[in-house]
Every structure is written in structure tokens, then in C-alpha cells.
Amino acid sequence: MTVVIDVQGLHKEYGATVAVDDVSFSVQEGEIFGILGPNGAGKTTTVECVEGLRVPDRGSVRVLGLDPRRDRAELTQVLGVQLQDSQMPERLKVAEALDLYSSFYRSPADWRALMEQLGLADKATTPFKKLSGGQQQRLSIALALVGNPRVAVLDELTTGLDPQARRDTWELIEGIRDRGVTIVLVSHFMEEAERLCDRVALIDSGRVAVIDSPATLAERAVSEQRIQFRPTASFDDALLTSLPEVTSVIHRGDVVVVTGNRDALNAVISVLARNQIVARQLRVDQGSLEDAFLELTGRGARNGSAHGDGQGKGER
Amino acid sequence: MTVSAQAQPAAAGPGTRRSPLAQLTRVEFRLFLRERVGPVWGVGFPILLLVIFGSIPSFKDGLADSGGLTLLDSYIPILVVMSLGLLGFVSLPLTLVNYRERGILRRLETTPAGRVRVLGAQLIVNFGMAVVTLAVLLIVARLAYDVPFPRQFGAWIITTLFAAAVILAMGLFVASIGSTARAAAAIGNVLFYPMMFFAGLWLPIPAMPETLQHIAHAFPLGAAWESFQQAALGHWPPVLALGAMAAWTVAFAVIAGRFFRWE
Structure with a gap:
């Protein structure tokens, strides 16, 4: 198995706040790797360093052997990204967005097929602001895949989707993995991680609490x-x-x-x-992954994210 | 949902890869028209003013000491500068700040599009609209109100390039220091009106006290007005005016480059 993403000793502070203290993990080719943790744990900052949107204060990040900052042009060709709460221009139509983004890449996917697969074909000429939350989310997933990436980082994949759309999206993600795309999934949905991920890293207060398969974690928590x-x-x-x-x-x-x-x-x-x-x-x-999560992050009694939340929902 | 797509090439096929900059520019141009802010303010408003001024009989009177110009003739360069100013101070920064606020710039950062192309497309769209507006202004003025075309057309084109450069640089400056759309709009307005004052929008520069005239010539839009005016009269723009615009362009571009944030 080839290591696709290698993160070692990652550390990132924003002013006085330590967003990521010490995070190390590696993602194998072809797996779905979950990054789970409470709000403010440092999940998003971690993947932002992988995407090259942030410069780590310490530690090293390699994606397919590339440095996310130095080898920016090459990295963006092979890494598909879905950002948490990112939008499109209000009046940009679905087909225009897909067509535009596909023009950025050397060997893009067929965006019409992608639009079909994500159930957006009948919204092709609908402007972004007229889409429902779920449709916007699906467009965002389509845009992450339109460049035919070798690795896709999906942040809060199914947030805002109804249960049916969520299940459809899960199937889609499994199908993409079957094509050989390595997927990093940032989530706080335990059910999603249990269903999709081969391995998960539980991150708490900027550190990796544990990395294992969801089944093993759940069992251990019982x-x-x-x-x-x-x-x-x-x-x-x-x-x-x-x-x-x-x-x-x-x-x-x-x-x-x-x-x-x-x-x-x-x-x-x-x-x-x-x-x-x-x-x-x-x-x-x-036991479920949720039990494991609560036990490992010590939040069982406190019910929810008790600390590290000064940064709010965005957790940047 | 099953995924059968196997790394298919784009519909266009290999070898005919489309230019990302051309695609971005095309899309941004469509959005510019759909958003209506740019077309209404940057293009429509100056033409509306031209029609209003052109309909006032006294604007057709000859001006003293002007080499046979009417008041309306002397207003054309002001309207031209104002049109550029509205695109630069309103349309460009509002679009960029809106894109930043809504995470669109950030999203583009994760693609191979690149910052230069993203900003380049915005500048091309606004510059293109400026050229269109200037052409429409000149043609409407000529056909409807007998305002002669600039007598030194080459000088007019050179001035357009210098003026567009300084105004777009100021637009980037506004977008870089305005962190929210509201702030950018406020900063844009605060800069726009004094700038337009020194371009003679309310009081023609030749009618200003001497000190104000000197200040006006040193200000970017005043220098632009001066150059357009000279071109209209058949002269080459003063080197000082072009130099002032170039200096302001560099200054604003450097500050914008230093402070522009992508998120």
C-alpha cells in the first residue's frame, strides 16, 4: 500500500489559540480515512494544512509526495477539495460552475456525467442562490470531483442533507473510492464514519486521540x-x-x-x-463509534463540546 | 447512484484544452451583466448624466477661454472619469469583497486556477466594460449632442489605459482594506466623492482657486481628467499627468498587493 497523505507533528496556532497541537497520521492509497472530533478540535485546520490553505507552524505535510504550499500548481491538479461552508456566486448556474471548474484541470472528469450522478441534471440552468441547501452541497461535492482528483478531501460532506440525500451521497462516495480515489472525510457524524470509513482518526483538543477502524473502536468502547x-x-x-x-x-x-x-x-x-x-x-x-468517541474524548458526562470552542463553529 | 465514470476526458477532448483565464473571464462577464450593479452604475449612470446635461440648453453655450468648447464638451471628460471611477470604486471592490466574504476566493484557491487568473479576469471584465462605456459616451455625445470626437484620438486611448490602470488599482486597494462588503462600500464612497471633486465634477478644475488646481492635478482622477481634456482639444497629455497616474497606480497596487486577503 502506498502512503498518499503523510502528516507528521503538525502544529498550528492562531494568536494565543492552539488550533492543532500535535497531529500525525498517514492515509493509504484507495482508503476512506475519517477525521472525527468535536467542534473546535482542529479537524478543519488539519485538512486546511493538507490542502495548502494554511501554513503549519511546525511539522510536515506531504500529499502524493508534494508539498502543499511549494508544489501548489501540481497539488491542485490532483487534490479535489470540498470546503465547509463555501459558496458560489449567487447568479452562477450549476452547469456554468461545473464547466468553469472543469476548465481549470489538465484532465477533468465529464462534468455532465457528474451532474447526472449527483442528481443535479434538472438544475443545470438554476442559479446557485435558488438551489436548496442539499443541492448546493451536492454541487460542492461535484466541484470537488470535477478535476478527476487522485485524492479528495471532503469537509462536512453531508451536513445539511436530508436522510435520503445523505444515503445517496454515501453511495456516491463509495463509488468514487471504487474508482481508486483516496478520500479524506472530515465529519462529526459517527454514523457516516461507521458506514464509510476504513479507518478514522479521532482528534481532540488538537491531538490525535486514536486511529483505528470504526469497528475496532466501537468494540473497544464497549x-x-x-x-x-x-x-x-x-x-x-x-x-x-x-x-x-x-x-x-x-x-x-x-x-x-x-x-x-x-x-x-x-x-x-x-x-x-x-x-x-x-x-x-x-x-x-x-457500543458504537459514538460511545468510543465520547469515551475517548471524555465528554460522556458533559454532553457536547465543552472546551476549545472559543473559535466558534468555523474552527479555523 | 452508481459511478461508472472512468477518468473520462472532458467533452472537448485532449489537445483542445480551454484556457482557464478565458473561461473565468467569460463567466465573470456574464455574472457582471447579471448582477446589474456594474452595468447600471458604471455604464448607465454616466450616460444618463450625459443625456440630462445634453438636454439643458445652457450646456450648449460656448465657454470663454476654451478654444470654442461648449460646457457640454468640457463635461465629457468628467463623465468619462466618473464612469471609470464607478467601475473601479464600486463594481470591482464589491465583487471581490463579496467573493471573499462568501468563501469563493478561498474555494478558487484550492483549484489550479491561480490568483493571477482570478484577479486578472475581474480586471479584464471591468476594463472591458470601461472601454465599452467610453465608446458609448463618445458616440452618444457625438450623435445626439454634436460633441466632437477627441481631436487627438491616440492621446485619448493612451489616457484611457493610464486612467483605467490607476482606477482599477484603487479598486483593488478598496477591496484589500475593506474587510466586509459594507466597509468596502463605505471606503469606496469616501474615496470616490473627493476624488471626483478633484476631477471637477462639481466645480470645473479651471474655475478652482490655484491651490486647489494644483492638488487636483496631482490627484489620480484630476490627472485623468486633465489628460482626457487635452486629448479632446487635440493635444498630447501632459507628462506630469501621466506620471501622476502611473505613480498612483504603483502606490495603490503595492498597498493592495500587500494587504489583499483571500479569505
């Missing part, structure tokens, strides 16, 4: 399992509380809620089976 079911017959709680895997048993009406460690499910089901009880409407809440 310290507790919650099992709910309706038993076919009543039973003595001691049956379950005596199990070492189980920490508590609660009754809610005729629903039983059992919490325990990650092996609790097996233990509970086999004890019930031995007593000829069937667990109906069984539901198990397992």
Missing part, C-alpha cells in the same frame, strides 16, 4: 451491554444476578432490563434457556 427482553414466564432475579457477567436487573412492567459486561448476553440467554424461558423482543444495545 464496557457495558444493555439487554432488554420480555420473558415468556416470570423468574427469580437471583437467577441472573448470580451470574458474574451481570451487574444489574431491573423490571419495567413486563420488560426486563439487564446490564452487564460484553459477555452478558450469552450468559443470560443460556440461563434462561436452561429454565425453559424464552426472551422475546430481545434488544441489545452495544
Whole structure:
């Protein structure tokens, strides 16, 4: 596997604010790499250094062996970018924007096909300001891909899209990856990262907390399992509380809620089976990437972004 | 949604790659017309003034000490300067600041378009509109109000180049120090009216007290007016006037280059 993006010891301050403290990661060719973290964690600043829009105070950044600042002309040919909240001139039409941007590149994609794939074909002559938020977002994705990039950096890909459009966009991104494009996805949507990313870097307060696959992270975060079911017959709680895997048993009406460690499910089901009880409407809440995220960034109890937020939403 | 596109070449095919600058200029020109600010103010307003002045009988009277010029004749260079000024002080900076505020310049920064082409397209569009306006002004004045064409046409063209250069440089200056569209509009207006005063919009320069006349000749739009006026009368523009415009162009361009921000 070839390393496409290599970031080492990245550090960036704005005045007294440390936006990125120490970030290192490398992205392999053909993967979808997620950069996740709370608002103000330094995600956007990190990718802006990759895009060459910012000069790091320390550290090195290489994209396909290119220096994002020094080799600007070459980098922009091979790196497609979708910026968070960037707009087009109000009266610029969809087809004009795609046609214009495609003229910047040596070997652009067929913008008409791209317009089709992103469901914008019937908006070809609609000016930017008359597009819905989702349509603007899709245009922005199309513009990031119109140069036939080898690497695409997509910042807040599906923010502002409705659930259907979000799913369509995910499929599109998977299709683009299948073409061999390496993708960096900046997101705060755990579901999106779980669905799309091969690996994710969790960034918190300007540092990489962990880099791993979403599944491994989710699994590691499972310290507790919650099992709910309706038993076919009543039973003595001691049956379950005596199990070492189980920490508590609660009754809610005729629903039983059992919490325990990650092996609790097996233990509970086999004890019930031995007593000829069937667990109906069984539901198990397992760990998710979100749990991993909250645990690793220590925000479980505080619910939301508690610090580093002085820079506001833009987190530049 | 499936993606079947395999690195297809552009519809135009290889070898016929379109020039990004030409594309940018074409698109910016269309947007300029659609936005209406530039056409209405930079082009329409000076022509409207010409029609108003041309309809006032006393503007057809001959001026004393002017070599047979009418008042209207002497106003043409002022209207020309004003038209350039409106494009430079209003249209150009408002577009650029709007693009900056809305992240459009930043987005362009991530493409191979390059800063030179992005700014170049804006300058070409505004310069092109200036040339069109000047031509329309001269033709309307000639056909409708018998104002003779400039007697020294070469001098008029040279002056147009110098004047456009200084005014576009001032436009870039306004765009570089105005951080928001509101601020840029305010700065543009604050500069525009004094500049136009020294180009004789309210009081013709020859009618000004001597001190003011000297100041006027040193100011960019006053120097532009002087050169246009000389060209209209059949003379070459004074070297001092051209020199003043060139110096102001360099000064404003340097400041703009130093302070212009792309985001």
C-alpha cells in the first residue's frame, strides 16, 4: 500500500489559540480515512494544512509526495477539495460552475456525467442562490470531483442533507473510492464514519486521540451491554444476578432490563434457556463509534463540546 | 447512484484544452451583466448624466477661454472619469469583497486556477466594460449632442489605459482594506466623492482657486481628467499627468498587493 497523505507533528496556532497541537497520521492509497472530533478540535485546520490553505507552524505535510504550499500548481491538479461552508456566486448556474471548474484541470472528469450522478441534471440552468441547501452541497461535492482528483478531501460532506440525500451521497462516495480515489472525510457524524470509513482518526483538543477502524473502536468502547427482553414466564432475579457477567436487573412492567459486561448476553440467554424461558423482543444495545468517541474524548458526562470552542463553529 | 465514470476526458477532448483565464473571464462577464450593479452604475449612470446635461440648453453655450468648447464638451471628460471611477470604486471592490466574504476566493484557491487568473479576469471584465462605456459616451455625445470626437484620438486611448490602470488599482486597494462588503462600500464612497471633486465634477478644475488646481492635478482622477481634456482639444497629455497616474497606480497596487486577503 502506498502512503498518499503523510502528516507528521503538525502544529498550528492562531494568536494565543492552539488550533492543532500535535497531529500525525498517514492515509493509504484507495482508503476512506475519517477525521472525527468535536467542534473546535482542529479537524478543519488539519485538512486546511493538507490542502495548502494554511501554513503549519511546525511539522510536515506531504500529499502524493508534494508539498502543499511549494508544489501548489501540481497539488491542485490532483487534490479535489470540498470546503465547509463555501459558496458560489449567487447568479452562477450549476452547469456554468461545473464547466468553469472543469476548465481549470489538465484532465477533468465529464462534468455532465457528474451532474447526472449527483442528481443535479434538472438544475443545470438554476442559479446557485435558488438551489436548496442539499443541492448546493451536492454541487460542492461535484466541484470537488470535477478535476478527476487522485485524492479528495471532503469537509462536512453531508451536513445539511436530508436522510435520503445523505444515503445517496454515501453511495456516491463509495463509488468514487471504487474508482481508486483516496478520500479524506472530515465529519462529526459517527454514523457516516461507521458506514464509510476504513479507518478514522479521532482528534481532540488538537491531538490525535486514536486511529483505528470504526469497528475496532466501537468494540473497544464497549464496557457495558444493555439487554432488554420480555420473558415468556416470570423468574427469580437471583437467577441472573448470580451470574458474574451481570451487574444489574431491573423490571419495567413486563420488560426486563439487564446490564452487564460484553459477555452478558450469552450468559443470560443460556440461563434462561436452561429454565425453559424464552426472551422475546430481545434488544441489545452495544457500543458504537459514538460511545468510543465520547469515551475517548471524555465528554460522556458533559454532553457536547465543552472546551476549545472559543473559535466558534468555523474552527479555523 | 452508481459511478461508472472512468477518468473520462472532458467533452472537448485532449489537445483542445480551454484556457482557464478565458473561461473565468467569460463567466465573470456574464455574472457582471447579471448582477446589474456594474452595468447600471458604471455604464448607465454616466450616460444618463450625459443625456440630462445634453438636454439643458445652457450646456450648449460656448465657454470663454476654451478654444470654442461648449460646457457640454468640457463635461465629457468628467463623465468619462466618473464612469471609470464607478467601475473601479464600486463594481470591482464589491465583487471581490463579496467573493471573499462568501468563501469563493478561498474555494478558487484550492483549484489550479491561480490568483493571477482570478484577479486578472475581474480586471479584464471591468476594463472591458470601461472601454465599452467610453465608446458609448463618445458616440452618444457625438450623435445626439454634436460633441466632437477627441481631436487627438491616440492621446485619448493612451489616457484611457493610464486612467483605467490607476482606477482599477484603487479598486483593488478598496477591496484589500475593506474587510466586509459594507466597509468596502463605505471606503469606496469616501474615496470616490473627493476624488471626483478633484476631477471637477462639481466645480470645473479651471474655475478652482490655484491651490486647489494644483492638488487636483496631482490627484489620480484630476490627472485623468486633465489628460482626457487635452486629448479632446487635440493635444498630447501632459507628462506630469501621466506620471501622476502611473505613480498612483504603483502606490495603490503595492498597498493592495500587500494587504489583499483571500479569505
